[in-house]
Amino acid sequence: MKIVVCLKQTPDTEATIKLTADKQGIEEQNIKWVMNPYDEYAVEQALRLKEKHGGETVVVCMGPDRVTEAMRTALAMGMDKGVHLKDDAFAHSDATGTAKALAAAIKPLSPDLILCGRQAIDWDMAQVPAILAELLDMPQVTVVAKMEMGADGKSAVCNRRIEGGEEVVEVKFPAVLTCDKGLNEPRYASLPGIMKAKKKEIKPLGLAESGLSANDVGKASSKVQILEYLPLPERPPGKVFKEQETPDMVKQVVKLLREEAKII
Amino acid sequence: MASGVMIFAEQREGKFRKIAFELLNIGKQLKDQVGGPLSAVVVGKGVEGLAQDLGKFGAEKVYLVDGDLFANYSSEGYAAAVAAAAKKADPAILLTGASTMGKDLSPRVCAKLATGLSSDCTKLEVQAGKLIATRPVYSGKCYVKTQVPNTTPQMAAVRPNAYAAAAAGGGSAELVKVDPGIGPDSLRAKVKEVVKSAAGKVDLTEANVIVSGGRGIKAAENFKILNELADVIGATVGASRAAVDSGYATQDMQVGQTGKVVNPNLYIACGISGAIQHLAGMRTSKVIVAVNKDSDAPIFQKADYGIVDDLFKVVPIMTEEFKKLLAE
Ligand SMILES: Cc1cc2nc3c(=O)[nH]c(=O)nc-3n(C[C@H](O)[C@H](O)[C@H](O)COP(=O)(O)OP(=O)(O)OC[C@H]3O[C@@H](n4cnc5c(N)ncnc54)[C@H](O)[C@@H]3O)c2cc1C
Numbered sequence: 180m181k182i183v184v185c186l187k188q189t190p191d192t193e194a195t196i197k198l199t200a201d202k203q204g205i206e207e208q209n210i211k212w213v214m215n216p217y218d219e220y221a222v223e224q225a226l227r228l229k230e231k232h233g234g235e236t237v238v239v240c241m242g243p244d245r246v247t248e249a250m251r252t253a254l255a256m257g258m259d260k261g262v263h264l265k266d267d268a269f270a271h272s273d274a275t276g277t278a279k280a281l282a283a284a285i286k287p288l289s290p291d292l293i294l295c296g297r298q299a300i301d302w303d304m305a306q307v308p309a310i311l312a313e314l315l316d317m318p319q320v321t322v323v324a325k326m327e328m329g330a331d332g333k334s335a336v337c338n339r340r341i342e343g344g345e346e347v348v349e350v351k352f353p354a355v356l357t358c359d360k361g362l363n364e365p366r367y368a369s370l371p372g373i374m375k376a377k378k379k380e381i382k383p384l385g386l387a388e389s390g391l392s393a394n395d396v397g398k399a400s401s402k403v404q405i406l407e408y409l410p411l412p413e414r415p416p417g418k419v420f421k422e423q424e425t426p427d428m429v430k431q432v433v434k435l436l437r438e439e440a441k442i443i
Numbered sequence: 444m445a446s447g448v449m450i451f452a453e454q455r456e457g458k459f460r461k462i463a464f465e466l467l468n469i470g471k472q473l474k475d476q477v478g479g480p481l482s483a484v485v486v487g488k489g490v491e492g493l494a495q496d497l498g499k500f501g502a503e504k505v506y507l508v509d510g511d512l513f514a515n516y517s518s519e520g521y522a523a524a525v526a527a528a529a530k531k532a533d534p535a536i537l538l539t540g541a542s543t544m545g546k547d548l549s550p551r552v553c554a555k556l557a558t559g560l561s562s563d564c565t566k567l568e569v570q571a572g573k574l575i576a577t578r579p580v581y582s583g584k585c586y587v588k589t590q591v592p593n594t595t596p597q598m599a600a601v602r603p604n605a606y607a608a609a610a611a612g613g614g615s616a617e618l619v620k621v622d623p624g625i626g627p628d629s630l631r632a633k634v635k636e637v638v639k640s641a642a643g644k645v646d647l648t649e650a651n652v653i654v655s656g657g658r659g660i661k662a663a664e665n666f667k668i669l670n671e672l673a674d675v676i677g678a679t680v681g682a683s684r685a686a687v688d689s690g691y692a693t694q695d696m697q698v699g700q701t702g703k704v705v706n707p708n709l710y711i712a713c714g715i716s717g718a719i720q721h722l723a724g725m726r727t728s729k730v731i732v733a734v735n736k737d738s739d740a741p742i743f744q745k746a747d748y749g750i751v752d753d754l755f756k757v758v759p760i761m762t763e764e765f766k767k768l769l770a771e
């Protein structure tokens with residue numbers, strides 16, 4: 180089977196985020212970039228499916244030059260090859276623009292399965308995979324915590340967490356699945372894996388080769404417009420009790436919750 | 444021309460989720476500013492009576508998609524249904540919840556309607572006739588304001604508990620039946636079964652009060668003291684990732700970046716250090732209480748109230764104190 184993993188590079192969760200002076204974006208210079216943590220589950224799932232059922236695994240990523248680093252990590256984990264959607268025209272795409280670009284790269288590959296992360300931890304949108312599924316006319320199963328291949332090799336049964344339980348969903352391929360924590364335990368890239376990855380192909384795909392036009396992607400195409408970024412509002416310092424008898428501290432906090440916060 | 448506000452009134456098993464009433468409340472405020480009617484779309488099987496009820500909560504029109512195909516949630520079926528209702532109603536604004544269902548549904552509807560969507564919003568307002576959505580990004584380290592300037596409906600998915608629920612009044616709604624014109628073959632992903640966990644518990648994402656335990660709880664059985672506290676104050680029990688990964692708590696209890704985003708009135712963190720990935724999931728809680736024996740734990744910088752002490756001493760006393768208070 181052919182499996183595509185859509186991978187995004189995001190700031191490390193520990194990264195300090197500073198807004199640009201015009202409040203239109205974030206300062207990117209000192210940020211450590213990583214593979215979106217949820218996409219690690221997608222890569223791992225692709226590798227496990229290939230190990231069991233054979234086939235080919237392709238990682239597709241849209242972004243500037245730096246994203247090849249995250250793509251190499253995926254190749255070092257064991258993915259076979261990559262397609263890098265790379266063009267200034269793609270910059271500042273909204274979810275729809277991103278999904279259009281990904282769809283253009285993925286369609287010619289005719290995959291059986293497209294695996295994405297549950298959400299990218301930069302904006303936590305959880306939009307791109309569903310829009311991609313709609314554009315490619317495929318079913319979707321999001322927030323997948325467990326997956327069993329069907330006996331026919333053309334379907335799967337997926338468990339997804341919902342409020343107060345789980346939904347068990349049967350899905351026919353080709354399909355888009357988004358991967359949640361718990362689906363698997365992502366492997367680390369091995370040293371031989373890292374060496375091999377250096378020779379694996381990452382094919383650049385520009386706007387012209389993708390068959391899209393400048394109206395489909397990028398800032399001008401964006402239906403969602405960023406007005407501004409806002410710093411966190413200051414939170415007044417909290418009241419912290421220490422070095423007193425436990426019951427005294429607890430009583431004071433309980434009293435404050437009733438009288439000051441008016442919450443209990 | 445597009446006008447008014449439409450909300451997706453989420454129901455499961457013939458009961459509306461709380462978010463449906465929260466959306467009616469914010470929907471009413473928004474439609475007063477943009478003009479046009481407040482409408483709701485209800486999708487399900489045998490839910491006509493339920494749909495009619497929304498009139499009491501301020502919906503002027505209810506678009507109903509009812510049939511066997513919609514007995515269970517499905518991305519394809521529900522997206523077709525909501526898109527068909529939105530085409531018929533032509534609202535300026537279309538809101539869903541940022542619940543599991545809403546997050547799965549809204550981008551697919553957005554693609555069908557070729558418009559824009561702001562996800563997981565904590566605040567909505569109208570400026571110059573446009574919907575302005577505010578939401579936390581980058582693990583809650585800053586916020587961003589977005590709008591959908593040129594297409595309708597302007598879509599937003601709203602975080603549960605961000606707005607109060609609409610109260611019942613005396614109104615009634617006009618019912619409009621919608622047929623999205625799809626057959627069983629259109630559903631290539633189907634729910635086979637819904638497995639329920641701990642019945643009767645309010646889900647963390649909808650909870651008003653949460654008591655969470657971290658690595659400091661040290662063993663699964665020690666969650667007992669948090670459960671006792673939770674029972675007294677009507678809370679749902681959550682956990683940090685360290686507690687989940689150590690096997691003290693189950694995955695559905697995890698709060699944070701790779702767990703659930705919660706938005707309660709009160710969040711009590713016990714034995715949790717306050718890592719950025721944990722904060723990402725609970726930072727918008729209205730009041731945060733931290734119990735930790737290390738006064739340098741970062742959680743104290745985010746807490747409204749803190750107690751520096753051993754949680755095994757603090758929690759049982761807290762349970763008793765709340766008991767006394769609530770008995771007054
Ligand atoms: C990509 C990524 C995603 C992540 N996602 C999440 C997520 O979704 N949710 C999440 O929570 N974490 C997440 N993490 C992990 C996060 O970085 C922290 O490791 C985790 O939150 C720590 O959990 P903790 O506070 O329970 O444990 P610790 O950091 O070990 O803190 C335990 C605390 O308990 C206190 N303590 C110990 N004993 C007692 C006692 N008897 N009484 C009182 N206090 C006591 C200690 O002083 C300490 O502060 C993620 C990490 C990464 C890299």
Ligand SMILES: Nc1ncnc2c1ncn2[C@@H]1O[C@H](COP(=O)(O)O)[C@@H](O)[C@H]1O
Binds near residue numbers: 294
């Ligand atoms: N620029 C991108 N390149 C490749 N995949 C992406 C990109 N943006 C988003 N995705 C995929 O879509 C998922 C959800 O992203 P989002 O909708 O941005 O939260 C990610 O986990 C990726 O699998």
